[in-house]
Amino acid sequence: MTSPMDEGAQALDDDRVRYLVTRAALRAAKAMTAPGLEPQQRLTTLMECHGMLHAARGPGRPLAFGEFRRALRGDLAVLLPEGVRPLDLGGMLVVDQDGQVTEDAFDLDLEQQMLLHTLRKLDTFAGVVSDRDLQSEIDQETAFTLLRKQGEQAVYEAGRKDLIRYPAGPVDQLCELRLPPLVADFYREIPFDSVYRGWWFPCPVCRWPMRVVVRKNAGTSIGAARCWHTPHVDMGASYLFRLPADGSAPELLPEPAPPRPEGREAVLYPDLGEVPQALPAEGHKAITRGIWRYTTVPGLPELALYDRLTERGLRVSLWPGLDAYDLLIEVGPKRGKKTTFKVDVKDYTSATVLGSLVHAQEGDRGGADWLVVPDYRARQVPLLSGVCAKYGDMQVATASEFGELVCEKAGVSWT
The missing domain is CATH 3.40.1350 (Trna Endonuclease; Chain: A, domain 1)
Structure with missing residues (x-):
């Protein structure tokens, strides 16, 4: 008979395996999809991730390198060893139809980091993963700690409101936010996968840079911009744009949006307002992904x-x-x-x-x-x-x- 202690240990071990498999798949998917990587650099990263996957799966459960690469474009749960329940990994894609890393895969990776970091702080999971692996969670925790260090409730509220309301924008305006200098350092250059030829678009719901891809449609290239947070996409933060030949700012065309809910849910439902305008990446910054997401x-x-x-x-x-x-x-x-x-x-x-x-x-x-x-x-x-x-x-x-x-x-x- 299995004791509750044994069951708890098994659950923690399965959490660790799911985390390492997701981490290996996500890093490999980034290497497969990121532009500008040299072939040798791409291959080296994929081989390192393949090794990480084997470490997670354990001895006697090998997966050929070719199978690993093919699995990155399918169901993430296929990469788990037999006996580990897939839970939220079941049916999840790491790479989407546009050849981009999916939003849900990013979210699951961050959420697993947060769980393992919490377990480690509680001495439940000491030494499982490194500080480097948990950097997104550590970024968020560091930002909150720096805000609390002021010791004043009003200062903390003002700073946290700014992180929510102004996750991206012109550098000269971000400098005016009520944030300690070390928290302001978490604003970085606009992510490359949110930029099209020097332009980016803020999500109408959260104001963070939307993801930008170029698709082939009936032999014609067309741009698409949508929020990195899937529920915001479902609310209507999804647009198409023609590719200007002269380098001018692209103009977004809204994709069909769902009707606003009625009744009690209408009270909190966001107003998307006007179609977002293209902004120059130069002179603008955005908060790091982990702080934006959580x-x-x-x-x-x-x-x-x-x-x-x-x-x-x-x-x-x-x-x-x-x-x-x-x-x-x-x-x-x-x-x-x-x-x-x-x-x-x-x-x-x-x-x-x-x-x-x-x-x-x-x-x-x-x-x-x-x-x-x-x-x-x-x-x-x-x-x-x-x-x-x-x-x-x-x-x-x-x-x-x-x-x-x-x-x-x-x-x-x-x-």
Whole structure:
């Protein structure tokens, strides 16, 4: 009979294997798709990744180099050794039809990094991966630490709001943000795969540079720009453009967008506004991908909830206690006992990884009693509710569901 301790150790080992397989596949896919690499450099990287894959799969489970390369354009789960459950790797592509690394593969890699970094800090997984491997998670943690070092709640709030609202822009404007110099250093040149002949386009939802590709369509080349965050693409952050022959700025043409939702979900749904204009890459910078993905992106529903609830007369605090959790909402009479809601907002592509993170932290160590996910993650609620039920009264809801519930408690209308 397998003991709970043995089962826990096996689960951790499987997490490590899934992480190493994803890491090897993602790095190899980047080498296959990145322009400008010399053939020998590309081959060397692929061989190193093939070796990393073998280290993850263990002895007696070899995979030929040719099979490894072919598998990079198919289902990621094929690369796992027998006996390791694929979970979110099942059906996931690393390289898409445009020959580009997929957004979901990037997300899963970052989320696995965050989980393993947390496990290592809790001494559950000491020595599994290096600081270099976990750099994206370390970047985010470093940025938050630098903001907290000021020791003032107002300074922390201002800086974090700037990271959410201004993830990219002109260097002269970014210099005016309320950020410590070392945090401002996380703004870098516009990523090369978001630039077309010196131009880039901000996503209308999150303002970070959109991904740019050139496709062949019936013998004609056409450009495409879409957000790196798939849910933003699904909201309408997806465009086509003709390739100017004279080097002028391309003009985006929106692809068909879905209708706006009705009812309670309409309150938080973003307004895409006007079609984004091309901006010169020179003189502009963008925050690093890890900080954008796990500060800017989940920060949008955080600020949207804050704004909508405040507009309805509720008392709401952002990141209280220098980020013990994300939102503190107080409902009740001015004098007398109040009902409080302590909220953490999470936006993970993988519900399984997020559930493992909650489990590793035994709920929320900052004291949150609600885990809120964006409306487009509604399918994650049942799984996360099952995990959170093990740790006291922590409840799970989508952002709109939660907003409606709080407003009902306060006796005001959400819609």
